[in-house]
Amino acid sequence: MNWTLSNKITAMRIILVPVFVxxxxLPAPLSYYASGLIFAIAGWSDWFDGYLARTRGEETAFGRFLDPVADKLLVTVALVLLVEAGFASTILVLIIISxxxxxxxxxxxxxxxxxVVHVSQMGKWKTLTQMFAIEGLLLHQDFFGFPMHEAGTGFLWLATFLSVWSGYEYLKGALPEFRRG
Known part of the structure; x- marks a missing residue:
């Protein structure tokens, strides 16, 4: 296994999950800012490790495996915690996780x-809106007068819609393989 810089950054994202939890x-409002900051760092690291892998020619099979694992782990843990805290809709989160x-x-x-299944543009938009939704819901209160919880809720609805839409696109693209059995 080749531990490239981008793979190390991806692994760091997994290590950040228990720190995020x-x-x-932590007591509120410290928890809002601390978890929001950690989630933001982890979210940006997802973009950064992909950028590094592409521009430095460091794309590896291990990285293609690890990156979505890190992403799904971080997002799923965050969404479950938000539901537990009463900050996010259970139904929307169930749709996204499903x-x-x-x-x-x-x-x-x-x-x-x-x-080979490439990530669709719609899938990228879905991920971006999920990140905005989770960040807003984690911050939970007004931030410099901006209603973060309400913005996060709006983005969660949009992320749910994009999740269903991009999921449909993936299933539709796989239809020929389904027919082959």
Missing amino acids: LAFY REIIIGALREWLAERAV
């Missing part, structure tokens, strides 16, 4: 059939 349970499980399984099944 601990920060989430989509992630279904599409993750689909991608694995397609990989076994030697079918």
Whole structure:
């Protein structure tokens, strides 16, 4: 296994998950800012490690495996904590997490059939809106007069819509493989 810089950054994102959980349970309002900051760092590291991998020619099979694991772990843990705290809708979070499980399984099944599935543009927009939603919901209160919780809730609705839409696109793209059996 090749531990490139981008793979190390991805691994750091996984290590940040328990730190994020601990920060989430700090007393409010410290928890809002600490968990929000950690989530923001982890979220930006997702973009940064991908950028490094592409520009430095460091794309590896291990990185292609680890990166979505780190992303899904961080997002799922954050969404579950937000539901537990009463900051996010259970139904919306269930839809988002269900989509992630279904599409993750689909991608694995397609990989076994030697079918390469690239991340769609809609999938990228879905991820970006999820990050904005989670960040707003983590901050939870007005930030310099801006209603972060309300903005986060709006982005969560948008992320849910984009999750369903991009999930549909992936399933539609896999239809020929379904027909082959």
